[in-house]
Amino acid sequence: MGQVRPYYADRGLSAAFYDTVTGADERLAGDIAIYADLAGTEGRILELGAGTGRVAYALAALGHRVTGIEIAPAMLAQAQARRAEVPADIGHRVTLRRGDMTSIDLKQEFDLVVCPYFTLAHVPRGAAWKNTFATAARHLRPGGLAAFHLPLLEVMRRPGPVNPAVPVLDRPTPAGGRLLLYIRQRSFRAEVGRLDQVIEYVEHDARGAVLRRGDERLTYYLTDPQPPAASVGLLCDRAPIPLGGVGEIWVFVKA
Ligand SMILES: C[S@@+](CC[C@H](N)C(=O)[O-])C[C@H]1O[C@@H](n2cnc3c(N)ncnc32)[C@H](O)[C@@H]1O
The missing domain is CATH 2.20.25 (N-terminal domain of TfIIb)
Structure with a gap:
């Protein structure tokens, strides 16, 4: 084995072929509808780890305004390029920012924070998980929801x-x-x-x-998300929603 790149790195094939691989992944089927349902009518949504914009543009197409935060330039560039491929009104509802979900502060409030497709599992449990939940709490209005899609332990x-x-x-x-x-x-x-x-x-x-x-x-990385979420005022709102046999979406409410 030669050089091993981190996932989503510049010039890496996981970034270049993210849409090819994810588009084939039936285990994600239905995730957008779950997030749209949680957002209600025309809710303002913050997406942590927006990747190539798969979720952000789909939610914008349903009428939502979405701000996507993404750390990897190779992924963010694809999300930005996607704007040219969608109708202008949908593109206008998507805002993209390079940033780290463990620390970013946009000084804005949203109705819903989503962290799809195992994105929280990409950062070490412990401080990085707690800080990501704190980012979600900081950007939610009281009573707003946060949805984190996590892999199953088994x-x-x-x-x-x-x-x-x-x-x-x-x-x-x-x-x-x-x-x-x-x-x-x-x-x-x-x-x-x-x-x-x-x-x-x-x-x-x-x-x-x-x-x-x-x-x-x-x-x-995986651990029980409830203690770090509760430590920043995000309380588990319902039983986790199973998705695709490999993961579940945890929903928290800002107290
Ligand atoms: C599996 S992809 C999910 C992309 C998109 N949300 C989707 O569902 O298709 C995970 C994304 O999270 C990003 N990511 C990982 N750690 C991050 C962090 N600390 N802050 C922001 N984005 C991060 C990765 O670069 C990658 O683009």
Whole structure:
């Protein structure tokens, strides 16, 4: 194994092919409708970890005003480019900012904060989780809701593929080739709730020749979200909403 990049890094393939991979992920089906339902009519929404804008533009298309915070330039650039691909009124309802969800202060209030697709699990549990909940609380009006989509512990515990030579994903690329993903390393440490994976991305052209390849490290952290949320005034509002058999959306209300 050569150089291992962090996920979503500049020039990394996880950022370049985020929409190709996520668009194929049926385990996310229905997440937008859940967030839209929590937002009510034309609610103001803050998205923590907006990525390429998958959620932000979809919620804007439903009439919501969305501010998306994203730390990775390679992801933010794609979210900004997406504005040119949507009708102007939808684009106008989306504001994008580079920032760190563990510390940002926009000095604005929202009706709903969303942190979709395991984004909270990307930062270490402990101070980073508590600080992210504090960001959510700081930006919510009293009575506002915060939704955090987290992976299930039993899914994080699963071993890697029996045959690592078989791709875990094989999808057509926008350029007419194929993208193959392989799990090269996977280990879960229960005592710290940490899953480490090295995922190899391989892009083939239409004739099957390898165009690009790269190894990228994806780490997820998991713990009970209720204590750090409660410590900043976010109280669990209902039972977590199951999503796609691999995760659940925790909903908190600002007291
Ligand atoms: C799995 S993607 C989710 C993107 C989008 N919300 C979606 O559901 O498609 C996680 C995103 O969170 C971003 N992220 C990770 N840590 C962050 C932080 N501390 N502050 C802001 N964004 C962060 C990553 O760069 C990545 O774009």
